Each structure stands twice: as structure tokens, then as C-alpha cells.
Amino acid sequence: MVSTKSLVAATANGTRTSSLSSSDLVLNLSLGDPMMFEPFWKKMSDKYNVTIGGGDLMSYFSDGNNVCWFLEPELGAAIRRLHGVVGNAVTDDRYIVVGTGSSQLFQALLYAFTTPGGSEPVSVVSSAPYYSAYAEVVSFLRSELYKWEGDAYKFNKKGAYIEVVNSPNNPDGTLREAVVKNRTGNGNGKLIYDFAYSWPQFTAITGAADYDNMLFTISKCTGHAGSRIGWALVKDKDIAKKMTEYITISSIGVSKESQFRAAKIIEVVCNGIQNVGPVKSENFFEYARNILSKRWQKLRETIQNSEHLILSKYPQQHCLFSGKLTETLSAYAWLESKDDTQDCNEFLRGLKIIGKSGKICGAHQKFARINLMCREEEFNQFIERLSATRGKGIINGH
Amino acid sequence: MVSTKSLVAATANGTRTSSLSSSDLVLNLSLGDPMMFEPFWKKMSDKYNVTIGGGDLMSYFSDGNNVCWFLEPELGAAIRRLHGVVGNAVTDDRYIVVGTGSSQLFQALLYAFTTPGGSEPVSVVSSAPYYSAYAEVVSFLRSELYKWEGDAYKFNKKGAYIEVVNSPNNPDGTLREAVVKNRTGNGNGKLIYDFAYSWPQFTAITGAADYDNMLFTISKCTGHAGSRIGWALVKDKDIAKKMTEYITISSIGVSKESQFRAAKIIEVVCNGIQNVGPVKSENFFEYARNILSKRWQKLRETIQNSEHLILSKYPQQHCLFSGKLTETLSAYAWLESKDDTQDCNEFLRGLKIIGKSGKICGAHQKFARINLMCREEEFNQFIERLSATRGKGIINGH
Numbered sequence: 001m002v003s004t005k006s007l008v009a010a011t012a013n014g015t016r017t018s019s020l021s022s023s024d025l026v027l028n029l030s031l032g033d034p035m036m037f038e039p040f041w042k043k044m045s046d047k048y049n050v051t052i053g054g055g056d057l058m059s060y061f062s063d064g065n066n067v068c069w070f071l072e073p074e075l076g077a078a079i080r081r082l083h084g085v086v087g088n089a090v091t092d093d094r095y096i097v098v099g100t101g102s103s104q105l106f107q108a109l110l111y112a113f114t115t116p117g118g119s120e121p122v123s124v125v126s127s128a129p130y131y132s133a134y135a136e137v138v139s140f141l142r143s144e145l146y147k148w149e150g151d152a153y154k155f156n157k158k159g160a161y162i163e164v165v166n167s168p169n170n171p172d173g174t175l176r177e178a179v180v181k182n183r184t185g186n187g188n189g190k191l192i193y194d195f196a197y198s199w200p201q202f203t204a205i206t207g208a209a210d211y212d213n214m215l216f217t218i219s220k221c222t223g224h225a226g227s228r229i230g231w232a233l234v235k236d237k238d239i240a241k242k243m244t245e246y247i248t249i250s251s252i253g254v255s256k257e258s259q260f261r262a263a264k265i266i267e268v269v270c271n272g273i274q275n276v277g278p279v280k281s282e283n284f285f286e287y288a289r290n291i292l293s294k295r296w297q298k299l300r301e302t303i304q305n306s307e308h309l310i311l312s313k314y315p316q317q318h319c320l321f322s323g324k325l326t327e328t329l330s331a332y333a334w335l336e337s338k339d340d341t342q343d344c345n346e347f348l349r350g351l352k353i354i355g356k357s358g359k360i361c362g363a364h365q366k367f368a369r370i371n372l373m374c375r376e377e378e379f380n381q382f383i384e385r386l387s388a389t390r391g392k393g394i395i396n397g398h
Numbered sequence: 399m400v401s402t403k404s405l406v407a408a409t410a411n412g413t414r415t416s417s418l419s420s421s422d423l424v425l426n427l428s429l430g431d432p433m434m435f436e437p438f439w440k441k442m443s444d445k446y447n448v449t450i451g452g453g454d455l456m457s458y459f460s461d462g463n464n465v466c467w468f469l470e471p472e473l474g475a476a477i478r479r480l481h482g483v484v485g486n487a488v489t490d491d492r493y494i495v496v497g498t499g500s501s502q503l504f505q506a507l508l509y510a511f512t513t514p515g516g517s518e519p520v521s522v523v524s525s526a527p528y529y530s531a532y533a534e535v536v537s538f539l540r541s542e543l544y545k546w547e548g549d550a551y552k553f554n555k556k557g558a559y560i561e562v563v564n565s566p567n568n569p570d571g572t573l574r575e576a577v578v579k580n581r582t583g584n585g586n587g588k589l590i591y592d593f594a595y596s597w598p599q600f601t602a603i604t605g606a607a608d609y610d611n612m613l614f615t616i617s618k619c620t621g622h623a624g625s626r627i628g629w630a631l632v633k634d635k636d637i638a639k640k641m642t643e644y645i646t647i648s649s650i651g652v653s654k655e656s657q658f659r660a661a662k663i664i665e666v667v668c669n670g671i672q673n674v675g676p677v678k679s680e681n682f683f684e685y686a687r688n689i690l691s692k693r694w695q696k697l698r699e700t701i702q703n704s705e706h707l708i709l710s711k712y713p714q715q716h717c718l719f720s721g722k723l724t725e726t727l728s729a730y731a732w733l734e735s736k737d738d739t740q741d742c743n744e745f746l747r748g749l750k751i752i753g754k755s756g757k758i759c760g761a762h763q764k765f766a767r768i769n770l771m772c773r774e775e776e777f778n779q780f781i782e783r784l785s786a787t788r789g790k791g792i793i794n795g796h
Contacts, residue, residue: 037456041451041456042452042453043453048452052448052450053440053443054439054446055446057622058433058621058624059433060429062624100626100649101649103647103650136647140509140513141509142543143539143542219458224455226458226654226655227455227655228649228650228651228652228653228654249501249538250502250538251499251501254653255624255653256625257625257655257658258655260655261450261655
């Protein structure tokens with residue numbers, strides 16, 4: 001549980017810097033706070049606002065006739081429209097389950113796949129480097145239902161397992177497919193597709209994903225991380241029911257205010273793309289890709305002559321959404337030390353930059369993850385500190 | 399997990415009736431949906447509204463310097479003011495941890511009390527009849543950290559345990575104190591005080607509770623169940639940190655929109671009581687007590703000559719909030735069959751009324767819980783159906 005502990009410690013110690021006034025301040029880029037998107041929404045904030053009356057949204061219930069009885073119908077409709085407009089996932093013949101972020105939905109799927117519980121915990125794997133929260137979430141309550149087994153490439157047990165496929169992958173931005181079945185022939189796996197970053201600002205949309213269990217989150221789609229809204233597209237009714245049961249027991253539903261606002265935000269995004277609606281607005285995904293593209297360009301320029309760090313290249317593909325040849329622009333820089341013995345995160349600490357160590361993502365310590373979705377001033381400070389190391393042979397933090 | 403399953407089943411089958419047009423419709427009063435409070439908020443809805451701009455509340459963070467880094471500072475201040483105005487709990491020297499409802503905070507406390515985990519799961523108990531969700535929440539993931547052991551009156555193991563004290567108690571409205579320590583002398587217990595119903599509409603406020611770990615929820619305080627906002631007042635910093643860690647792992651914080659709105663709603667309640675602020679408004683708790691008082695009177699009149707059912711009496715105490723002698727007005731009717739062999743919930747089903755069976759609350763099946771915080775039309779329909787049984791010797795549902 002290192003990542004969450006470091007998160008809590010970093011924030012409780014006040015080391016997070018929202019406005020950087022001094023190069024002495026520690027720059028915490030270890031988390032995925034998507035503040036890059038804020039200027040888009042601030043610019044026309046008053047046109048995109050929502051108003052909630054004192055007597056609105058008071059009941060536990062949103063739609064008693066829906067399997068997911070706490071899903072606001074407007075949000076369900078907005079989600080179906082969004083996937084239709086973007087073309088990244090099939091929503092036909094799918095149940096939508098809403099969650100307090102996609103983290104809760106991941107746990108709901110684990111529960112849905114493993115109850116009633118067998119005599120042995122079901123193995124949960126994801127190919128390394130993996131999103132460190134998977135390991136935390138699976139392990140933190142010491143459940144007898146499931147057990148974290150780490151890297152899908154190393155897993156070779158017979159019998160039931162659950163594999164999480166995250167594409168584009170957090171932390172390293174690679175495009176992923178299921179590993180265990182293809183490698184070992186073990187066909188007893190349940191698959192969870194985590195598509196948090198499968199949006200046009202991050203990657204080419206090459207077709208509508210059509211898997212049984214797909215997770216999405218508003219946090220990385222539009223940048224509204226504080227709303228804690230995620231959704232699952234689920235093919236099997238019984239799985240959707242079990243997921244709903246999980247969320248009922250763990251939190252008796254999901255904030256209605258956040259659902260209401262998320263529906264509005266998604267409507268604005270779709271209107272902007274389709275050029276309809278009362279308010280004329282930009283294409284959000286183009287706007288976001290444009291910023292991220294500039295950041296990647298600046299980062300590559302900064303690192304190309306670095307004595308310390310390497311960045312890998314990403315593929316280009318034809319994007320059906322933009323109609324262009326498009327490369328993956330990962331939400332994170334997955335930095336690799338040139339020297340295999342170097343702890344990349346320690347090296348960054350010497351520059352007063354906090355990243356997430358590759359170690360807790362099931363990878364080597366020569367890797368570290370840096371949030372590129374941070375605020376503009378934080379990104380510029382990051383580049384400035386990296387630039388300062390060029391040719392100076394900086395000593396790492398050991 | 400019967401209660402949640404029946405919840406999901408009841409709603410998914412469309413048997414929940416928000417507007418009753420026919421006496422044939424099933425009247426589902428098994429849940430604690432607090433719609434009784436809606437008219438107060440609807441009446442002046444536009445004065446109590448909140449507006450959230452498209453670019454507001456986007457970050458995961460609310461206050462990086464706070465132990466609970468996802469707590470909106472305005473909500474923290476509103477909570478402290480509310481307890482000060484009502485006089486029901488001490489907030490000095492307490493950390494506030496916000497949760498997605500108090501259910502999530504209950505789980506956060508279990509985690510805080512039991513990690514790092516010992517070789518044996520810690521026993522969790524509550525005196526019967528208890529809120530059935532305690533049993534569900536403790537058991538549903540088969541955690542090795544803690545284990546549900548049921549009725550605190552029957553618990554007599556040595557060593558560590560956790561006791562939940564719910565006062566006034568859901569389901570039966572009684573005032574509660576800790577049981578295990580007083581009965582067995584076992585002083586190795588951690589106590590969780592669930593004060594969901596410790597508000598002036600439900601009970602006399604006899605002093606400011608000063609326990610180490612106290613849980614509250616906006617759901618029963620003001621009726622905003624859909625917001626999923628609960629809070630804990632916690633004395634020990636390390637416990638508050640661990641709870642924060644739990645919520646970080648399970649849902650990466652709590653909806654900012656709901657927190658923002660809850661702060662506003664609480665402000666309105668306090669302004670109404672203190673007669674300050676721009677909008678003149680009624681004393682919410684007086685309003686709510688008045689409705690609940692009329693419902694109890696009507697219910698007692700209906701049941702007093704019943705051949706089938708009994709209702710127990712509640713004590714009167716001097717309320718420091720209202721300055722009056724005040725009896726407990728439970729949020730639920732805890733109905734008891736006169737005939738010990740009768741299944742009370744089955745009897746109610748014969749009247750097309752769904753309650754919660756005493757059985758899943760650790761009590762006898764001759765008891766059933768009925769939500770008295772329902773909508774006015776639902777309450778009237780409930781009374782009408784009960785009245786129809788008088789002198790008719792209705793046969794129960796077996």
C-alpha cells in the first residue's frame with residue numbers, strides 16, 4: 001500500500017504545491033490529478049454550470065426499475081451518447097453501473113466474479129508495469145475472495161483468475177491486450193478492461209471496444225476527478241446485479257449531485273463535438289490533445305540529450321474520431337534511468353520532484369511515473385528542473 | 399445479506415411505489431429513505447440552491463494540509479457549527495473525516511482498528527436488535543481482519559473486539575450504551591458510536607456526546623440521502639489517518655459536489671435556528687419533529703386496539719435544544735406481533751406492506767421494522783392498510 005500511504009503522507013505534510021513560487025518547493029507529480037483540463041472548463045464556467053435546488057435529488061433512489069437503481073437516468077443517457085459520439089465503446093446490450101470513481105467499480109467487479117466464494121481466493125493479475133492501486137485494492141482488506149498475484153506475464157496457475165487489462169496502460173502508456181489466456185492457454189479467466197485513458201486526447205480511437213466488462217471514469221475523460229464518477233459497461237445482467245449489490249453494501253449508492261453534474265459536463269462535450277446545443281463550444285478532446293501534445297514535445301526535447309533519462313516512443317494509428325494519424329500521448333511520462341542501477345524516483349527527489357516509483361507498479365526501480373496532466377505551472381517547473389540537470393552530472397538522492 | 403438483496407430485488411422488480419394510485423400496489427417501507435423531509439426543502443428550493451461552475455471542484459484535493467485531504471474546508475466548518483448549534487456532540491480536539499455516507503466511515507473505522515492485521519479476525523458486535531447493514535458490511539468481503547459475531551449481549555470472548563453503539567437505535571428506537579465492557583468487564587474493546595439518529599427531530603438532546611469515534615450522516619439529519627455524505631468525529635490522529643487511507647484506497651475521496659451542497663444545506667439549517675442570514679427560514683428540526691410527532695400519534699391510535707400488533711413506549715427527557723420535555727420519536731416503527739408464533743413481516747405482506755424482518759436484525763421474526771420517514775402519501779396508505787385489519791382477524795401470509 002505504498003502509493004496511497006505516500007499520497008496521504010505527501011498531502012498531509014503539505015508538500016503538494018498548487019502554486020509554485022520557489023524552486024525550493026517540492027513538486028509532487030506522483031498522483032494523477034488531471035488539472036490540465038481545468039482551464040477549458042474555467043474559461044466558460046458560467047455557461048457550463050449546474051444548479052441544484054434544496055429539495056432536489058434527496059432520495060437514495062434514482063430509478064427503481066433499473067438494475068442499477070441509483071444511476072441517474074440522465075447520466076446513463078449521457079454516457080451512451082458520449083460513447084456513440086467518440087466511438088470508443090459499444091453500449092448496446094450493456095448495463096451501465098455507476099460508481100464512486102472507477103476504483104469502486106473495479107472492486108464491485110472483483111466481488112461480482114468471486115461470490116459466492118470458493119475454498120481458495122481467486123488470483124488477480126495485471127501485466128507489469130501495472131497501476132499500483134490494483135494491488136492495494138485487492139489486498140487491503142485481506143479478503144478470502146480474491147488475492148493479488150502481480151504480473152500477468154509471470155502467472156501460470158491453472159484454474160480461475162481475473163486479469164485487468166488497462167489500455168492505454170497506466171503507468172507506461174502502452175496499448176494492451178489480455179496476456180494470460182494468450183500465453184498459457186488458461187481459458188478460466190475473467191477479464192476487466194480498464195479504459196480510463198481510452199479517450200481521443202490520449203490515444204487513437206481505432207474502433208468501438210466490445211468486451212464484457214469495461215470501466216471508464218470522468219476523472220480522465222473530462223478532468224472532473226473531484227466528482228468521483230466512474231461507470232462500467234457490463235454485458236451480463238447477473239454481473240451488473242452483483243456489482244450493484246457491492247455498491248449498495250459499501251456506500252448505498254453514488255452521489256446524486258456528482259451524477260447530475262457529470263451528465264451536464266458530458267452533454268457539453270458532446271454538443272461541442274457535434275456543434276449543437278445553445279452554447280457554442282470547442283471540441284474538448286481536440287483542445288486537450290493539443291495541450292498534451294505540446295507537453296510531450298517539450299518533454300522529448302528536454303530529455304533527448306539527457307545523460308540520465310530515456311523515454312520510449314509510442315505507435316501512431318489512424319484515429320476514427322479525428323480522422324488523422326495519431327500517436328498515443330500518455331497521461332504519464334514513464335521515465336527510465338539510463339543507468340540500470342539508478343533508482344529513478346530517488347534521482348527525481350534530488351531535483352525536488354516526487355514521482356511514483358516503478359517498484360510499486362511491479363517494475364524496476366529504474367522507472368518512475370510522472371503526471372503530465374498537472375497544472376501548466378507545475379509542468380513548466382518540471383521541465384525547468386529536468387533541464388537544469390543537462391550536462392551537470394547531477395548526483396542522485398542516495 | 400438478505401436486506402440488501404431484498405432491496406435490490408424489490409427495486410429491480412419495480413415494486414417500490416413513489417406515488418400510490420391503487421391499494422393493490424405493494425407499499426415498500428423496508429428501507430430508510432427519508433422522503434418525509436422533502437417538502438421542507440422543496441418549499442423554498444430556489445433559495446436553498448447551489449450552483450457549481452464547469453471548472454469548479456475538479457481536483458482530487460480539497461485541503462492538502464488536512465489529515466482528511468479530501469474534506470472540503472467549508473463542509474468541515476459547517477459540521478462544527480452544526481454540532482455547536484444543536485449541542486449533540488463535542489467537536490473540539492476532533493478530526494473530521496468525511497465519507498460516502500456513514501456506511502463507508504463505519505468500514506473505515508473497522509480498517510483503522512484492525513490494521514496491521516493480527517492472526518485472528520477481530521470480533522465485531524452490536525446489541526440486538528441491530529442495524530442489519532452492520533452484519534452485511536462486516537461479512538461481505540470475507541475479510542481476515544474482522545468478523546461479525548452478532549449480538550453484543552451474547553458476546554463473551556476475551557481479547558479484542560469492536561462494539562457498535564447506535565443511539566437512538568435503528569431499528570427499535572431505544573437509547574443505547576456500550577454493552578460488552580459493562581457486562582463482561584472485557585476492557586479490550588474499541589467503540590464506534592453511530593449517531594445517525596441523534597438529532598432533535600428524533601430524540602431529546604441531553605448533552606454533547608464526547609466519545610472517541612462518532613459517526614453522523616446528512617441522510618437522517620436533513621434528509622439528503624442521495625448526497626451520500628457522512629462524517630466521523632475522531633479523537634485520535636492515527637485513527638483519522640487510517641480512515642483517510644481506507645477512503646483513499648476504496649474510492650479516492652468523496653464527491654466534492656455533495657460536500658459543497660451539504661455545507662450549504664447545513665448552513666441553512668443553522669441560520670434557521672439562529673435566525674440569521676439572508677433568507678428567513680423555519681427551524682428545520684422543529685418542522686421535522688412536528689411531522690414525525692403527528693405520524694407517531696396516528697400510528698399509536700391505529701394500533702392501540704389492534705388484535706395483531708403492539709408498539710413499545712419511549713422515554714421522555716428534557717431536551718437542551720428545544721428546552722422542552724421530549725420523547726424519542728423513532729425514525730422507524732418497530733412492530734411486534736401479539737402472537738409470538740406470528741412472522742410479523744409475513745403478516746404485513748398480507749397487507750401488501752414490505753417491512754424489514756426482525757430476523758435480519760438479530761431479533762425474533764415476530765418483529766418488523768417500518769420506515770416512518772417515508773412520503774406523506776405512503777404513510778397514509780400504511781395507516782389505511784393497518785386500520786383495515788382491525789377486528790377482521792386477518793390471516794397472515796403463511
